[in-house]
Amino acid sequence: MTDPAAELRSRVTAFLAAHDPATTDRLEWLRARYDAGLAWVRYPVGRGGLGLPQSLQPEVDRMLREAGAPDNNSAANGIGLGMAAPTILAFGTEEQKDRFLRPLWTGEEIWCQLFSEPGAGSDLAAVATKAVRDGDDWVVTGQKVWTSGAHNARLAILVARTDTRVPKHRGLTYFLCDMTDPGVDVRPLRQITGEAEFNEVFLTEVRIPDSQRLGAEGEGWRVATATLNNERVAIGGRAAAREDGMIGVVARTWRERPELRTADLRDRLTRLWVDSEVARLTGMRLRQKLASGQPGPEGAAMKLSFARINQQLSGLEVEMLAADGLRYSDWTMVRPEKVDFFGRDAGYRYLRAKGNSIEGGTSEILRNIVSERILGLPPEHRVDKDVPWKDLQK
Secondary structure, three states, X not given: OOOHHHHHHHHHHHHHHHOOOOOOOHHHHHHHHHHOOOOOOOOOEOOOEOOOOHHHHHHHHHHHHHOOOOOOOHHHHHHHHHHHHHHXXXXXXXXXXXXXXXXXXHOOOOEXXXXXXXXXXXXHHHOOOEEEEEOOEEEEEEEEOOOOOOOOOOEEEEXXXXXXXXXXXXXXXXXXXXXXXXXXXXXXXXXXXOOOOEEEEEEEEEEEEHHHEEOOOOOXXXXXXXXXHHXXXXXXXXXXXXXXXXXXXXXXXXXXXXXXOOHHHHHHHHHHHHHHHHHHHHHHHHHXXXXXXXXXXXXXXXHHHHHHHHXXXXXXXXXXXXXXHHOOOOOOOOOOOOOOOOOOOHHHHHHHHHHHHOOOOOHHHHHHHHHXXXXXXXXXXXXXXXXXXXXXXX
């Protein structure tokens, strides 16, 4: 019986022999890695993968990293890699997969997410942005908000309303929008941290070809739900080593600064260390489950846990540092390429963590998802469930 892991290691070794990272152009090397099926091994052959278990990916990444291979700047394209790519793979046409997946993985095209709106954040199904069919195009007009990285993005995943005569969940369609097209206006939203990594996006008669519709007309809610499940897994279920992330930062401060220690802080840190380790191990189990199927609502529980622990740890760090924790290094308004959560001081981490319970689905909505879809509790009564969207009070 063949050993898939051994065969994969041999494949990586042969690839490195043919594509020396030290002498190959970075972009050409990344494209070659995708074509060799070593980008994301769980994807199908021809789509950057080899149809192998996701559990084999870390070994590929390790071998390439130790060989000095370039990365694809994944931190700057989290929405593309974690949300757009699996959705395109699941619902896209062969032409769409050919067009979008390769430049997405190599980082040639950065993606953002045009879902939330001023009047439809937690209630995503209530989006009012309209898409009207005009020949082979759709004409889209509306406003989106809280769009991470829109100022750097070339493309976007977009949900718009295409039928007002049916209930809100059934009148949505999912599109792939070119952010460089006429009518797309990206404006910064300055945050409590001083940065503007979020944006609001105004769409004024933006023309999107029907060839960039993802899934069937009116099936946008089903496609968007798959995207959101992938988003929550990407945020809360990522692979992590012990004491990775905020728990590592706070634990290191505790060990290096004994003069800051108190009995109360020790008790709280110990409890959060245990919470972090439980969340890490739960994430490991979730990823094992994902290897044999699609992400389900369990990702909501992981994301919910991540937000709570991150906020409590960042608050504990500020409190532990006392006066030093109140200093804030830089309030300059910048529009970053990516969120550098650990490259700043404790004050920045404390303020930025406040967004963890909003982005990727508010904690309040995620509790509803966990209670109804995981625990099987009676659903909340929804009076607008069967009412045509045009007849809803707005």
